[in-house]
Amino acid sequence: MQSIFHRTSIRKYQDRPVEKEKIEQILRAAMAAPSAHNQQPWEFYVVTNKEKIVELSQATKYTKFAKDAPLVFVPCYREKLITEEYAHIDMSAAVENLLLAVDSLGLGATWCGIAPGVERMEIVRKILDIPSHLNAFAVIPCGYPLEEKKQQDRYEECRVHYVE
Numbered sequence: 143m144q145s146i147f148h149r150t151s152i153r154k155y156q157d158r159p160v161e162k163e164k165i166e167q168i169l170r171a172a173m174a175a176p177s178a179h180n181q182q183p184w185e186f187y188v189v190t191n192k193e194k195i196v197e198l199s200q201a202t203k204y205t206k207f208a209k210d211a212p213l214v215f216v217p218c219y220r221e222k223l224i225t226e227e228y229a230h231i232d233m234s235a236a237v238e239n240l241l242l243a244v245d246s247l248g249l250g251a252t253w254c255g256i257a258p259g260v261e262r263m264e265i266v267r268k269i270l271d272i273p274s275h276l277n278a279f280a281v282i283p284c285g286y287p288l289e290e291k292k293q294q295d296r297y298e299e300c301r302v303h304y305v306e
Contacts, residue, residue, distance in 0.1 A: 145245040152250025153207040155285030171243035175235035178228035187216040211283035218276040233279045250287035
């Protein structure tokens with residue numbers, strides 16, 4: 143529960159690589175997410191190539207800060223699924239798991255949406271040479287935080303409705 147109430151969007155990173163062991167733990171957590179019909183639509187690009195990271199930072203006006211990240215995750219979803227209409231929900235569950243794992247390992251990240259914007263998806267596809275049967279879902283810069291941010295308490299009792 144600690145990571146749920148601690149995780150924030152981190153956009154400034156130390157100039158320090160993320161260890162491969164931590165990357166694997168993060169990906170294991172992402173792939174442990176539930177999915178419709180257990181279709182597990184995900185595949186992940188792990189980008190540490192600085193030139194590619196700079197290109198990804200220019201993919202949208204919201205990804206500019208990614209240029210300073212030592213690592214960028216690009217989760218993608220496959221086409222021709224059992225229930226294609228649930229792919230974005232499945233991917234969202236995987237990304238949330240990824241973000242919570244990042245926080246639990248002392249790292250920081252920010253979820254930058256790419257899908258369902260076709261133009262953004264195509265830009266990321268070209269940068270990483272993603273095959274046509276995969277679709278870019280997000281760009282997630284990640285690294286050791288250079289900043290400490292406190293999460294807001296977002297609980298609002300007025301948004302809770304009990305049916306008893």
